[in-house]
Amino acid sequence: MKKITLLGLGIIACIAATAQDFDKNIATARSSYSSGNLQDSRFAMEQVLRDLDMAIGKEILKLLPAKAGALAMVEKEDNVSGTGSYVGLYVNRHYGADPKRASIEIMNNSPLINSLTTILSMPILGGMMRDENQKIVKVQGYKSILNKHVNTETGKTDYELQIPMNNTLLTLKMDDTSEGDITAVANGIQLAKIVQMAQ
Amino acid sequence: MKIKYVCALGVALALGILSSKAQVLNRLKQKVSDKTEQKAGNEIDKLFGGKKKAGTDQSGGNSGANGAGNNGGAGGNNPGNNSGAGLISTPPDVKQNLIDAEAAYKKTSYGEARYAVQQAMLGVELEIGNKILKSLPESVVGLTKDAAADQVTSTGWGWAGLTIQRDYKGAKDKQLNVIVANNSVWMAGVNAYLSSGGYAQQTSGQQNWKQTKVKGYRAIIEFNEGSGYKLSVPIGQSSIIVYEGINFATEPDMMKAAEAIDIDSIKKELGEQ
Numbered sequence: 001m002k003k004i005t006l007l008g009l010g011i012i013a014c015i016a017a018t019a020q021d022f023d024k025n026i027a028t029a030r031s032s033y034s035s036g037n038l039q040d041s042r043f044a045m046e047q048v049l050r051d052l053d054m055a056i057g058k059e060i061l062k063l064l065p066a067k068a069g070a071l072a073m074v075e076k077e078d079n080v081s082g083t084g085s086y087v088g089l090y091v092n093r094h095y096g097a098d099p100k101r102a103s104i105e106i107m108n109n110s111p112l113i114n115s116l117t118t119i120l121s122m123p124i125l126g127g128m129m130r131d132e133n134q135k136i137v138k139v140q141g142y143k144s145i146l147n148k149h150v151n152t153e154t155g156k157t158d159y160e161l162q163i164p165m166n167n168t169l170l171t172l173k174m175d176d177t178s179e180g181d182i183t184a185v186a187n188g189i190q191l192a193k194i195v196q197m198a199q
Numbered sequence: 200m201k202i203k204y205v206c207a208l209g210v211a212l213a214l215g216i217l218s219s220k221a222q223v224l225n226r227l228k229q230k231v232s233d234k235t236e237q238k239a240g241n242e243i244d245k246l247f248g249g250k251k252k253a254g255t256d257q258s259g260g261n262s263g264a265n266g267a268g269n270n271g272g273a274g275g276n277n278p279g280n281n282s283g284a285g286l287i288s289t290p291p292d293v294k295q296n297l298i299d300a301e302a303a304y305k306k307t308s309y310g311e312a313r314y315a316v317q318q319a320m321l322g323v324e325l326e327i328g329n330k331i332l333k334s335l336p337e338s339v340v341g342l343t344k345d346a347a348a349d350q351v352t353s354t355g356w357g358w359a360g361l362t363i364q365r366d367y368k369g370a371k372d373k374q375l376n377v378i379v380a381n382n383s384v385w386m387a388g389v390n391a392y393l394s395s396g397g398y399a400q401q402t403s404g405q406q407n408w409k410q411t412k413v414k415g416y417r418a419i420i421e422f423n424e425g426s427g428y429k430l431s432v433p434i435g436q437s438s439i440i441v442y443e444g445i446n447f448a449t450e451p452d453m454m455k456a457a458e459a460i461d462i463d464s465i466k467k468e469l470g471e472q
Contacts, residue, residue, distance in 0.1 A: 022304055026297060026300060026301055026304075026316075029297055029319070030294070030297050033293055033294065033297070033323065034294075038323050038326055038327045038330070038470075039327070039468075039469065039470025040470070041293075041323050042320060042323045042324065042327070042470075043470070045316055045319055045320045045323065046320070048300070048316050049313060049316055049317070049320075052304070052309050052312055052313045052316065053313070055304075055309050056309045056310065056313070059307075059309065196310070197309070197310060198310075199310055
């Protein structure tokens with residue numbers, strides 16, 4: 001109970017700090033612009049974008065499931081970052097512990113987006129590049145790429161599911177699992193809400 | 200002997216006449232063929248419910264402006280646009296966007312807030328770019344500015360952010376393009392070369408690039424037979440000025456043109472240290 005209270009207080013403190021930064025930076029952007037100091041105004045805006053990415057990231061974390069199959073989330077490894085620039089938003093949550101782990105990663109403007117979208121939108125190209133460890137599946141209506149990796153030493157099978165949604169890429173990774181399990185976890189993620197928030 | 204010449208002349212004349220006859224015949228054939236094709240085309244248009252074309256000078260395979268007035272056609276028969284004043288260039292209202300951003304943030308509409316800040320940033324970057332363009336000289340070494348080519352480009356993302364271009368043109372296709380890029384990945388490469396001494400100089404053969412200095416700033420000058428001179432001057436932490444000199448006679452000519460630009464003023468405007 002104490003832990004939960006402390007965690008709640010921590011989150012509130014983080015949000016308050018972000019709000020303070022936002023207010024301060026937007027005030028700087030406005031006053032610098034009014035005084036004709038365009039460079040300082042621009043710099044303050046970059047900071048504001050960073051603050052916003054952080055705020056959006058924290059909201060997205062709230063939407064992510066607390067469990068990935070049987071694996072519980074590792075809250076202390078939750079990671080949100082905002083560069084305030086092209087790459088922008090990055091959210092990462094881990095589940096479980098070695099040797100069986102899972103993770104969800106959300107990234108805006110990922111460099112992979114273009115190549116993934118090409119594979120998904122051009123069946124001929126997808127067909128040419130197809131290997132037995134990759135297939136295209138649909139998750140909540142989003143075309144996605146499922147990659148299978150068999151560890152030759154342990155004989156266990158790891159899966160990776162990449163879901164490109166406009167300019168946001170969600171990647172779900174699960175160790176020692178099955179196609180059915182990873183798809184079930186993916187179906188439990190609120191994709192539509194996440195993509196709406198991340199855009 | 201004379202008979203031989205007369206015979207040769209006769210043969211030449213006969214061939215000439217035949218050839219001109221053949222040309223006339225070919226032209227006639229072509230005309231007939233064109234008319235037949237045109238008729239066939241009209242019949243096909245009628246067959247597929249198309250209206251008769253407004254112009255009768257439709258040339259086969261040349262889609263575009265010729266088809267004006269025929270809106271029913273598919274594919275290559277689409278009319279070409281020959282009117283419209285284009286888009287109105289309206290830089291975003293920075294102050295209003297900042298107000299919108301704050302309001303959206305208070306409503307926890309973070310996506311909207313981010314969009315508004317990006318718009319505000321776009322507005323500020325365009326203003327910075329325009330100020331730099333105004334600070335550039337009207338003419339450089341006898342070349343006058345091409346006002347129509349003045350360009351400020353901003354993504355509003357603050358990364359590859361801002362690009363400003365001014366072209367100077369003169370006689371004999373001589374041209375100087377000045378490009379200022381801020382937050383450019385481009386300059387990271389140039390800086391790496393400058394700091395590591397990566398550009399080794401050679402003493403034999405054709406020297407196509409070397410390190411130099413422009414107004415005290417370290418730079419790289421390159422020469423390419425196809426594109427001319429290119430001078431890259433990194434300024435501050437994240438900006439670069441690139442000069443492209445086309446049809447400049449010599450390297451000193453190019454350097455003289457580059458010296459005409461006030462780099463310190465651009466650097467100050469970009470907030471570089």
